[in-house]
Amino acid sequence: MSGVGFGMGQRPVNRRQRAVKALWTGIWLVYLSAPVSDLLHGGHSTGVRVLGWIGLAAFVTWYMLLVFRTGRGERNAVVLGSLGVLAAQSTLLALTLGREWLVLFVYVSIASGAALPLRMARWTIPAACALLTAVALATHGGNSFLAGLLIPALLGGFAMTGVRELVRTTIALREARATVAQLAANEERLRLARDLHDLLGHSLSLITLKSELAGRMLPDHPDKAARQVADIERVSRQALVDVREAVTGYRRPRLSAELAGAGVALTAAGVTAGLPAEPDLTGVPEESETALAWALREAVTNVVRHSGAARCTVELLHRQTLDGPVLELAVEDDGSGAGDGYGNGLTGLDERLTQAGGTLEAGPVRQGFRLVARVPSAGPADVGSPA
Numbered sequence: 001m002s003g004v005g006f007g008m009g010q011r012p013v014n015r016r017q018r019a020v021k022a023l024w025t026g027i028w029l030v031y032l033s034a035p036v037s038d039l040l041h042g043g044h045s046t047g048v049r050v051l052g053w054i055g056l057a058a059f060v061t062w063y064m065l066l067v068f069r070t071g072r073g074e075r076n077a078v079v080l081g082s083l084g085v086l087a088a089q090s091t092l093l094a095l096t097l098g099r100e101w102l103v104l105f106v107y108v109s110i111a112s113g114a115a116l117p118l119r120m121a122r123w124t125i126p127a128a129c130a131l132l133t134a135v136a137l138a139t140h141g142g143n144s145f146l147a148g149l150l151i152p153a154l155l156g157g158f159a160m161t162g163v164r165e166l167v168r169t170t171i172a173l174r175e176a177r178a179t180v181a182q183l184a185a186n187e188e189r190l191r192l193a194r195d196l197h198d199l200l201g202h203s204l205s206l207i208t209l210k211s212e213l214a215g216r217m218l219p220d221h222p223d224k225a226a227r228q229v230a231d232i233e234r235v236s237r238q239a240l241v242d243v244r245e246a247v248t249g250y251r252r253p254r255l256s257a258e259l260a261g262a263g264v265a266l267t268a269a270g271v272t273a274g275l276p277a278e279p280d281l282t283g284v285p286e287e288s289e290t291a292l293a294w295a296l297r298e299a300v301t302n303v304v305r306h307s308g309a310a311r312c313t314v315e316l317l318h319r320q321t322l323d324g325p326v327l328e329l330a331v332e333d334d335g336s337g338a339g340d341g342y343g344n345g346l347t348g349l350d351e352r353l354t355q356a357g358g359t360l361e362a363g364p365v366r367q368g369f370r371l372v373a374r375v376p377s378a379g380p381a382d383v384g385s386p387a
Helices: 015-041 046-068 076-097 099-115 118-138 143-217 222-248 255-268 286-307 344-355
Strands: 272-274 311-321 324-333 359-365 368-376
Touching: 015 046, 015 076, 015 099, 046 076, 046 099, 076 099, 076 118, 099 118, 099 143, 118 143, 143 222, 143 255, 143 286, 143 344, 255 272, 255 286, 255 311, 286 311, 286 324, 286 344, 286 368, 344 359, 344 368
Parallel strands: 272 311
Antiparallel strands: 311 324, 324 368, 359 368
16 A cells, blocks of 8 residues: 555545545535535625635535544444534525525435445435425525436435445455455464474484484494484484475375385384385375375374384275275374373374365274374275285
């Protein structure tokens, strides 16, 4: 928004913008040329002219204040009172100074449409037109002006109700756009938080395990300890790359890579791993594969960090359901379980799967903990086998 102009539905915020709005509002006062001409050339006495100028200035000031402050939350009763003052001024000036002043009722009708909601303006605009008719009939020669003023008063008043609704709609759309932008920013922050939790939780757990192994091997087996340190360096570098990719939003983990990483992590933790063969992902949507890859990473991280399990089995199956083909990932361990509630990791994982059109089931079983994630799949049904 520039320093001079401002958008529809936006309030002026500085002096120049207020001047522009006042100019656009006041430009329509050019139609007051008839009362001005009557004051200048109507043959009135000096006292009547002075009173006429004062009355016209009061009417214009009141009208400008009413229209300029439209939409600032004034109560309808205050607006109705202001319109009553305008109508009274118009009636007094037209009856005392003549038919040229009947044009003021057009401004009363327009102010009604601009300042009142439609449910009220649909009554006040015809009322202003009825008052115009009554005053015109009571004014000498007013009949000749009535036809030329009645239609503009009706059309102008109801046209301003449309402008008012357009302004309100514009304001509502602008607020909705701001809300959508805020929700998008919140969703992006949530995505980044999930990614960093999954990435760093897995990598740091593996680094911790290998550091402990290296510490135990160092006195008696320095060569094996050196291999563990090399693995730590490799995992650390990969974690750094993953975090950078996650921040830029381009990282999409692959299920095959996560299966290989799961084997390394479980073995390093002393957990016997039962993993499936290379999965057949032909026709599986990329979004579904990504969601399952995150699910596998979260499940393995929980096994390594929390379960105290001796064995972990991973199954990957294509199934046919009533909702169509799905790809199912099941991770089960024989550890102590992780409780009934979802932590931050499982909550974020549930959100990921929901976004991909999938579902998550997780909870303790008779001998450990079981996590089952399902996502839509276009692949063949009931193929593949558990390890």
